[in-house]
Amino acid sequence: MKQLFEVHQIGGKKLKNRTVIPAVVYSIFRNDGYVAEENVEHYQVIAKGNPGLVIQEATSVSKTGRMIETQLGVWEDAQVAGLKRITDAVHEVGGTVILQLNHAGLMSTDGVRDCPSDFSVPVMFTLSMNGKEMTPETLEQVKQQFVSAGRRAYEAGYDGIELQGADGYLISQFLNTNVNKRTDIYGKQPEQFALEILKEIRSLSSDTFIIGIRLGGFEPTLEKSIAYAELLEPHTDYFNISAGFCAIKGTSKPFKPEGYPFSENVYAAESIRKVVRKPVFAIDAIEDLQMMKNVLEQTNTDMISIGYGF
Numbered sequence: 001m002k003q004l005f006e007v008h009q010i011g012g013k014k015l016k017n018r019t020v021i022p023a024v025v026y027s028i029f030r031n032d033g034y035v036a037e038e039n040v041e042h043y044q045v046i047a048k049g050n051p052g053l054v055i056q057e058a059t060s061v062s063k064t065g066r067m068i069e070t071q072l073g074v075w076e077d078a079q080v081a082g083l084k085r086i087t088d089a090v091h092e093v094g095g096t097v098i099l100q101l102n103h104a105g106l107m108s109t110d111g112v113r114d115c116p117s118d119f120s121v122p123v124m125f126t127l128s129m130n131g132k133e134m135t136p137e138t139l140e141q142v143k144q145q146f147v148s149a150g151r152r153a154y155e156a157g158y159d160g161i162e163l164q165g166a167d168g169y170l171i172s173q174f175l176n177t178n179v180n181k182r183t184d185i186y187g188k189q190p191e192q193f194a195l196e197i198l199k200e201i202r203s204l205s206s207d208t209f210i211i212g213i214r215l216g217g218f219e220p221t222l223e224k225s226i227a228y229a230e231l232l233e234p235h236t237d238y239f240n241i242s243a244g245f246c247a248i249k250g251t252s253k254p255f256k257p258e259g260y261p262f263s264e265n266v267y268a269a270e271s272i273r274k275v276v277r278k279p280v281f282a283i284d285a286i287e288d289l290q291m292m293k294n295v296l297e298q299t300n301t302d303m304i305s306i307g308y309g310f
């Protein structure tokens with residue numbers, strides 16, 4: 001039987017156990033995207049708790065693609081030195097840390113709001129967030145921002161990266177066919193954008209550099225997410241299954257069978273793991289150690305995350 005506290009291999013790295021501290025934004029200290037002393041301390045404290053894997057919070061690959069103004073950034077080379085202080089601090093206490101790469105797309109705080117297609121999300125009353133369709137040139141530019149961010153993460157000493165492809169941000173907007181109405185290859189094959197980024201980051205890093213993706217379990221349906229996982233599998237070391245683009249009712253349809261003991265996202269993780277051989281991480285509403293063990297024992301998932309509960 002799988003044990004929560006046993007060594008487990010993800011990609012080319014052996015992790016000390018099967019627990020994950022997932023990406024949770026904690027950047028409230030600066031508004032230039034640079035690492036503050038508090039960020040370094042925060043990640044060292046987390047790593048001292050001995051999780052198998054720490055996933056650093058969503059870190060923006062683009063200055064104009066930030067979800068909040070104080071978000072950490074990895075959009076320029078000068079940011080590498082600060083990020084390296086985080087990886088050094090985690091490694092000093094024997095931890096493993098990977099960097100979550102994010103672009104908020106339509107959800108960006110900036111006025112640009114790049115999106116695969118024109119798309120509006122109502123905010124309140126007559127207010128809405130209006131995503132603007134990316135031109136082929138912008139699309140290529142943003143793709144290269146992800147790739148350069150991956151290169152910087154490698155240079156900063158991270159053990160890997162996680163592409164934020166879930167929760168309604170830019171890559172989730174590409175994958176969700178209710179949002180992505182493009183007529184080019186990035187619309188006909190909605191996984192293409194993520195796939196090219198994963199491939200390019202692999203080509204500029206080493207075999208032991210973990211490359212994972214966080215995917216929406218219902219993007220917009222479970223069947224579609226399963227299909228994406230199969231297509232992306234050759235280019236990723238793991239899948240971390242979360243929510244899809246659910247900013248508008250009907251754009252993602254989470255469900256679970258009646259009586260299922262865990263959340264919809266855990267159900268999606270379990271369903272995806274039935275068709276892929278790569279490890280799948282379970283996340284969402286896993287509240288304590290006993291529940292982590294239950295998810296591991298009662299599902300086929302491989303790594304168990306605890307976010308707000310920790």
Ligand SMILES: Cc1cc2nc3c(=O)[nH]c(=O)nc-3n(C[C@H](O)[C@H](O)[C@H](O)COP(=O)(O)O)c2cc1C
Nearest residue numbers: 022023024025057058284285286305306307308309
């Ligand atoms: C304040 C806050 C910040 C978050 N930041 C991120 C993030 O940076 N990247 C991400 O993928 N998910 C983020 N999440 C989602 C968490 O990773 C996780 O999916 C969510 O908290 C559900 O898991 P839990 O029930 O174990 O907390 C955030 C959640 C919260 C509440």
